[in-house]
Amino acid sequence: MTTPSVHRPASRLGAEAVTIGYGSDPVVRDLTLDVPDGMITTIIGPNGCGKSTLLRTMARMLKPTTGRVRLDGESVHATATREVSRHLCLLPQHPVAPEGLVVRDLVTRGRHPHQRWFRQWSPQDEEAVDRALELTHIADLRDRRLDQLSGGQRQRAWIAMTLAQDTEIMLLDEPTTYLDLAHQVEVLDLVLHLNRERGRTVAMVLHDLNLAARYSDLVVVMKDGAVLARGKPHEVFTPGTLAEVFGLHADVLTDPRTGLPIVVPVNSSSAPTGSRPGAAAGALRAP
Numbered sequence: 001m002t003t004p005s006v007h008r009p010a011s012r013l014g015a016e017a018v019t020i021g022y023g024s025d026p027v028v029r030d031l032t033l034d035v036p037d038g039m040i041t042t043i044i045g046p047n048g049c050g051k052s053t054l055l056r057t058m059a060r061m062l063k064p065t066t067g068r069v070r071l072d073g074e075s076v077h078a079t080a081t082r083e084v085s086r087h088l089c090l091l092p093q094h095p096v097a098p099e100g101l102v103v104r105d106l107v108t109r110g111r112h113p114h115q116r117w118f119r120q121w122s123p124q125d126e127e128a129v130d131r132a133l134e135l136t137h138i139a140d141l142r143d144r145r146l147d148q149l150s151g152g153q154r155q156r157a158w159i160a161m162t163l164a165q166d167t168e169i170m171l172l173d174e175p176t177t178y179l180d181l182a183h184q185v186e187v188l189d190l191v192l193h194l195n196r197e198r199g200r201t202v203a204m205v206l207h208d209l210n211l212a213a214r215y216s217d218l219v220v221v222m223k224d225g226a227v228l229a230r231g232k233p234h235e236v237f238t239p240g241t242l243a244e245v246f247g248l249h250a251d252v253l254t255d256p257r258t259g260l261p262i263v264v265p266v267n268s269s270s271a272p273t274g275s276r277p278g279a280a281a282g283a284l285r286a287p
Contacts, residue, residue: 011036012201013058013088013169018067020053020225026065027053028225035169040195040202042212045222046246051205052093054222055173058203059090071169085113089165093173093205095158097146103157104142107132110164132163135190151178159187163194170194172204176211184208188215209263213237221245237261 011034020028028050035041035058043051056062058069060076068075076084089110097106110132111125133139136156146154155178162170175191176184192215194200206212212219213233221229221236223245229236242248242263249266 012072013203014070015054015058015064016067016070018054018057018064018069020050020057020062020064022065026225028057028064030067031225031227032067033220033227033230035201035203036218037201038195038199039217040191040204040215041218041220042216043203043205043220043222044207044209044212044245045228049222050225051222052173055090055171055203055205056092059088059171060084061090061092082113085165085167087167088169088171089162089167090171091158091162091173091175093177099147100145102143102145103138103149103160104129104133106146106157107142107160107164110161110166113165128164128166132160135163136160137186152180152183155179156183156187159190168199169201170203172202174205174207176206176208184211191215209237209242213261213263214258234259234261237263 014032014034016032018028018031019026031050031054033054043054045051053062057064058076060069060079060081063077069077071079071084071088076088107129108125111121111128114125130139133142136159138153138156138160141149141153141157146157149157155175159175162172170191172191176187179187188211191202191204195202206215216233218230219233219236220227221241228245229241237252239250239252242250242252251264251266253262253264254260255262
Protein backbone atom coordinates (compact mmCIF):
# COMPACT_ATOMS: atom_id res chain seq x y z
CA MET A 1 0.00 0.00 0.00
CA THR A 2 1.31 3.45 -0.85
CA THR A 3 1.45 5.90 2.02
CA PRO A 4 -0.25 9.16 1.03
CA SER A 5 2.10 12.13 1.01
CA VAL A 6 1.19 14.93 3.38
CA HIS A 7 2.72 18.23 4.33
CA ARG A 8 4.46 17.90 7.68
CA PRO A 9 4.72 21.23 9.47
CA ALA A 10 7.16 21.96 12.27
CA SER A 11 6.27 19.83 15.26
CA ARG A 12 6.88 20.33 18.96
CA LEU A 13 6.12 16.67 19.74
CA GLY A 14 7.29 13.61 17.89
CA ALA A 15 8.54 10.05 18.17
CA GLU A 16 11.89 9.38 16.54
CA ALA A 17 12.64 5.77 15.57
CA VAL A 18 11.15 4.43 18.81
CA THR A 19 10.97 0.76 19.64
CA ILE A 20 8.84 -0.03 22.68
CA GLY A 21 8.84 -3.36 24.48
CA TYR A 22 11.43 -5.98 25.24
CA GLY A 23 12.47 -9.23 23.63
CA SER A 24 12.18 -10.33 20.04
CA ASP A 25 8.59 -9.12 19.59
CA PRO A 26 8.26 -5.46 20.71
CA VAL A 27 4.88 -3.72 20.68
CA VAL A 28 6.14 -0.81 18.56
CA ARG A 29 9.03 -1.13 16.09
CA ASP A 30 11.30 1.67 14.87
CA LEU A 31 8.39 4.09 14.57
CA THR A 32 8.75 7.75 13.64
CA LEU A 33 5.78 10.07 13.91
CA ASP A 34 5.44 13.85 14.18
CA VAL A 35 2.35 15.34 15.82
CA PRO A 36 1.70 18.47 13.73
CA ASP A 37 1.29 21.63 15.77
CA GLY A 38 -2.19 23.10 15.89
CA MET A 39 -3.86 20.09 14.29
CA ILE A 40 -5.96 17.10 15.36
CA THR A 41 -4.14 13.85 14.68
CA THR A 42 -6.06 10.60 15.16
CA ILE A 43 -4.37 7.22 15.41
CA ILE A 44 -6.42 4.22 14.30
CA GLY A 45 -5.69 0.53 13.93
CA PRO A 46 -6.73 -2.92 15.17
CA ASN A 47 -6.51 -3.92 18.81
CA GLY A 48 -2.99 -4.67 19.95
CA CYS A 49 -1.26 -2.69 17.19
CA GLY A 50 0.48 -0.34 19.64
CA LYS A 51 -1.72 2.78 19.53
CA SER A 52 -2.09 3.22 23.29
CA THR A 53 1.50 2.14 23.91
CA LEU A 54 2.72 4.88 21.58
CA LEU A 55 0.55 7.53 23.24
CA ARG A 56 1.72 6.52 26.72
CA THR A 57 5.34 6.65 25.59
CA MET A 58 4.83 10.14 24.18
CA ALA A 59 3.41 11.15 27.57
CA ARG A 60 6.53 9.87 29.40
CA MET A 61 4.67 7.00 31.07
CA LEU A 62 6.67 4.35 29.16
CA LYS A 63 10.28 4.51 28.03
CA PRO A 64 11.33 3.27 24.60
CA THR A 65 14.09 0.70 24.36
CA THR A 66 15.53 2.59 21.39
CA GLY A 67 14.86 6.01 19.89
CA ARG A 68 13.35 8.93 21.73
CA VAL A 69 10.24 11.10 22.09
CA ARG A 70 11.01 14.74 21.42
CA LEU A 71 9.23 17.69 23.04
CA ASP A 72 10.51 21.13 22.04
CA GLY A 73 13.75 19.58 20.87
CA GLU A 74 14.48 17.71 24.10
CA SER A 75 13.82 14.12 25.12
CA VAL A 76 10.70 13.90 27.29
CA HIS A 77 12.43 11.18 29.32
CA ALA A 78 15.32 13.51 30.11
CA THR A 79 12.95 16.27 31.23
CA ALA A 80 11.35 16.57 34.67
CA THR A 81 7.83 15.15 34.89
CA ARG A 82 6.35 18.40 36.20
CA GLU A 83 7.92 20.38 33.37
CA VAL A 84 6.52 17.98 30.75
CA SER A 85 3.10 18.10 32.45
CA ARG A 86 2.88 21.86 32.04
CA HIS A 87 3.00 21.46 28.26
CA LEU A 88 1.47 18.04 27.61
CA CYS A 89 -1.38 16.09 29.19
CA LEU A 90 -2.65 12.53 28.77
CA LEU A 91 -6.12 11.12 29.23
CA PRO A 92 -5.38 7.39 29.61
CA GLN A 93 -7.65 4.64 28.39
CA HIS A 94 -8.58 3.29 31.83
CA PRO A 95 -7.87 5.95 34.47
CA VAL A 96 -8.17 4.99 38.16
CA ALA A 97 -9.02 7.35 41.02
CA PRO A 98 -8.74 6.84 44.80
CA GLU A 99 -11.89 5.50 46.44
CA GLY A 100 -14.31 8.14 47.66
CA LEU A 101 -12.91 10.98 45.54
CA VAL A 102 -15.43 13.62 44.51
CA VAL A 103 -15.58 15.16 41.03
CA ARG A 104 -14.20 18.58 41.94
CA ASP A 105 -11.23 17.09 43.79
CA LEU A 106 -10.42 15.00 40.74
CA VAL A 107 -10.56 18.00 38.43
CA THR A 108 -8.35 20.09 40.75
CA ARG A 109 -5.61 17.48 40.32
CA GLY A 110 -5.18 18.82 36.82
CA ARG A 111 -3.69 21.95 38.37
CA HIS A 112 -0.90 20.15 40.27
CA PRO A 113 1.78 20.73 37.60
CA HIS A 114 1.21 24.48 37.99
CA GLN A 115 1.72 24.49 41.77
CA ARG A 116 4.93 25.56 43.54
CA TRP A 117 5.87 25.89 47.17
CA PHE A 118 5.77 29.68 46.64
CA ARG A 119 2.60 29.55 44.54
CA GLN A 120 -0.28 27.68 46.07
CA TRP A 121 -3.92 27.63 44.96
CA SER A 122 -4.84 30.82 43.12
CA PRO A 123 -7.88 32.47 41.52
CA GLN A 124 -6.45 31.33 38.14
CA ASP A 125 -6.53 27.73 39.34
CA GLU A 126 -10.11 28.13 40.53
CA GLU A 127 -11.11 29.63 37.19
CA ALA A 128 -9.47 26.79 35.25
CA VAL A 129 -11.34 24.16 37.31
CA ASP A 130 -14.68 25.94 36.98
CA ARG A 131 -14.17 26.35 33.21
CA ALA A 132 -13.34 22.65 32.81
CA LEU A 133 -16.45 21.62 34.74
CA GLU A 134 -18.63 23.90 32.62
CA LEU A 135 -17.12 22.80 29.30
CA THR A 136 -17.78 19.14 30.11
CA HIS A 137 -21.30 19.88 31.48
CA ILE A 138 -20.68 18.37 34.91
CA ALA A 139 -20.70 21.50 37.07
CA ASP A 140 -23.82 20.20 38.81
CA LEU A 141 -21.92 17.01 39.71
CA ARG A 142 -18.93 18.73 41.31
CA ASP A 143 -19.71 17.42 44.81
CA ARG A 144 -20.67 13.89 43.76
CA ARG A 145 -18.38 10.93 44.38
CA LEU A 146 -16.93 9.35 41.25
CA ASP A 147 -18.16 5.90 42.25
CA GLN A 148 -21.73 7.25 42.29
CA LEU A 149 -21.59 8.36 38.64
CA SER A 150 -22.43 6.54 35.45
CA GLY A 151 -19.59 5.47 33.19
CA GLY A 152 -20.22 8.38 30.85
CA GLN A 153 -20.29 10.90 33.69
CA ARG A 154 -17.02 9.55 35.07
CA GLN A 155 -15.42 9.82 31.65
CA ARG A 156 -16.45 13.46 31.41
CA ALA A 157 -14.96 14.08 34.87
CA TRP A 158 -11.62 12.69 33.68
CA ILE A 159 -11.80 14.85 30.58
CA ALA A 160 -12.47 17.86 32.82
CA MET A 161 -9.32 17.08 34.81
CA THR A 162 -7.35 17.02 31.56
CA LEU A 163 -8.84 20.36 30.51
CA ALA A 164 -8.00 21.90 33.88
CA GLN A 165 -4.34 21.02 33.30
CA ASP A 166 -4.52 23.61 30.49
CA THR A 167 -1.69 22.35 28.31
CA GLU A 168 -0.91 23.25 24.72
CA ILE A 169 -0.71 19.58 23.70
CA MET A 170 -3.40 17.02 24.55
CA LEU A 171 -3.04 13.25 24.20
CA LEU A 172 -6.40 11.47 24.42
CA ASP A 173 -6.59 7.68 24.50
CA GLU A 174 -10.13 6.73 23.46
CA PRO A 175 -11.79 9.83 24.98
CA THR A 176 -15.27 8.62 23.96
CA THR A 177 -15.09 5.39 25.98
CA TYR A 178 -18.35 4.63 27.88
CA LEU A 179 -20.22 7.44 26.11
CA ASP A 180 -23.35 7.05 24.02
CA LEU A 181 -23.26 8.43 20.48
CA ALA A 182 -24.68 11.84 21.39
CA HIS A 183 -22.10 12.33 24.14
CA GLN A 184 -19.31 11.04 21.87
CA VAL A 185 -20.13 13.78 19.38
CA GLU A 186 -20.37 16.30 22.23
CA VAL A 187 -16.92 15.40 23.53
CA LEU A 188 -15.34 15.48 20.09
CA ASP A 189 -17.05 18.81 19.34
CA LEU A 190 -15.32 20.07 22.49
CA VAL A 191 -11.98 18.70 21.28
CA LEU A 192 -12.56 20.45 17.95
CA HIS A 193 -13.38 23.71 19.76
CA LEU A 194 -10.20 23.49 21.85
CA ASN A 195 -8.21 22.96 18.68
CA ARG A 196 -9.84 25.56 16.44
CA GLU A 197 -10.58 28.28 18.99
CA ARG A 198 -7.80 27.82 21.55
CA GLY A 199 -5.04 26.42 19.40
CA ARG A 200 -4.61 23.12 21.22
CA THR A 201 -2.58 20.43 19.47
CA VAL A 202 -4.39 17.10 19.82
CA ALA A 203 -3.30 13.51 19.25
CA MET A 204 -5.94 10.92 20.06
CA VAL A 205 -6.77 7.27 19.62
CA LEU A 206 -10.26 6.48 18.31
CA HIS A 207 -11.95 3.19 17.40
CA ASP A 208 -14.93 4.69 15.59
CA LEU A 209 -13.72 5.16 12.03
CA ASN A 210 -16.49 7.54 10.97
CA LEU A 211 -15.83 9.82 13.94
CA ALA A 212 -12.12 9.68 13.15
CA ALA A 213 -12.89 10.78 9.59
CA ARG A 214 -15.11 13.60 10.80
CA TYR A 215 -12.85 15.12 13.47
CA SER A 216 -9.29 14.63 12.18
CA ASP A 217 -6.93 16.80 10.19
CA LEU A 218 -4.48 13.92 9.94
CA VAL A 219 -5.19 10.18 10.31
CA VAL A 220 -2.38 7.77 11.18
CA VAL A 221 -2.99 4.08 10.53
CA MET A 222 -1.04 1.56 12.60
CA LYS A 223 -0.69 -2.19 12.23
CA ASP A 224 1.66 -4.58 14.02
CA GLY A 225 3.52 -1.79 15.79
CA ALA A 226 4.27 0.27 12.70
CA VAL A 227 2.73 3.15 10.75
CA LEU A 228 1.14 1.77 7.61
CA ALA A 229 -0.35 4.98 6.25
CA ARG A 230 -0.94 8.59 7.13
CA GLY A 231 -2.84 11.34 5.44
CA LYS A 232 -6.05 13.32 5.30
CA PRO A 233 -9.24 11.30 5.94
CA HIS A 234 -10.13 10.96 2.25
CA GLU A 235 -6.61 9.70 1.52
CA VAL A 236 -6.57 7.09 4.27
CA PHE A 237 -10.11 5.75 4.32
CA THR A 238 -10.15 3.57 1.23
CA PRO A 239 -11.51 0.04 0.73
CA GLY A 240 -7.97 -1.23 0.19
CA THR A 241 -6.62 0.23 3.42
CA LEU A 242 -9.58 -1.03 5.46
CA ALA A 243 -9.18 -4.52 4.03
CA GLU A 244 -5.43 -4.59 4.68
CA VAL A 245 -5.50 -3.13 8.18
CA PHE A 246 -8.76 -4.41 9.66
CA GLY A 247 -9.59 -7.37 7.44
CA LEU A 248 -12.80 -5.51 6.62
CA HIS A 249 -14.67 -5.32 3.33
CA ALA A 250 -16.34 -1.92 3.29
CA ASP A 251 -17.77 0.67 0.96
CA VAL A 252 -16.42 4.20 1.41
CA LEU A 253 -18.98 6.85 0.52
CA THR A 254 -18.77 10.63 0.52
CA ASP A 255 -20.88 12.63 2.94
CA PRO A 256 -22.73 15.12 0.72
CA ARG A 257 -22.79 17.70 3.53
CA THR A 258 -19.12 17.64 4.54
CA GLY A 259 -17.33 15.89 1.69
CA LEU A 260 -15.76 13.56 4.27
CA PRO A 261 -15.63 9.78 3.87
CA ILE A 262 -18.25 7.51 5.45
CA VAL A 263 -17.31 3.88 6.05
CA VAL A 264 -20.10 1.36 5.49
CA PRO A 265 -19.14 -2.23 6.37
CA VAL A 266 -19.98 -5.05 4.00
CA ASN A 267 -18.40 -7.95 5.85
CA SER A 268 -15.15 -9.12 7.37
CA SER A 269 -12.55 -10.93 5.32
CA SER A 270 -13.21 -14.05 7.40
CA ALA A 271 -16.92 -14.13 6.48
CA PRO A 272 -18.06 -16.92 4.13
CA THR A 273 -17.97 -15.93 0.46
CA GLY A 274 -21.16 -14.21 -0.61
CA SER A 275 -22.35 -13.37 2.90
CA ARG A 276 -23.55 -9.83 3.28
CA PRO A 277 -25.55 -8.32 6.16
CA GLY A 278 -28.84 -6.92 5.10
CA ALA A 279 -28.38 -3.67 6.98
CA ALA A 280 -24.94 -2.19 7.51
CA ALA A 281 -25.55 1.22 8.97
CA GLY A 282 -24.62 3.42 11.87
CA ALA A 283 -21.24 4.15 13.38
CA LEU A 284 -18.56 1.62 12.65
CA ARG A 285 -16.11 0.65 15.35
CA ALA A 286 -12.84 -0.94 14.41
CA PRO A 287 -12.25 -4.49 15.66
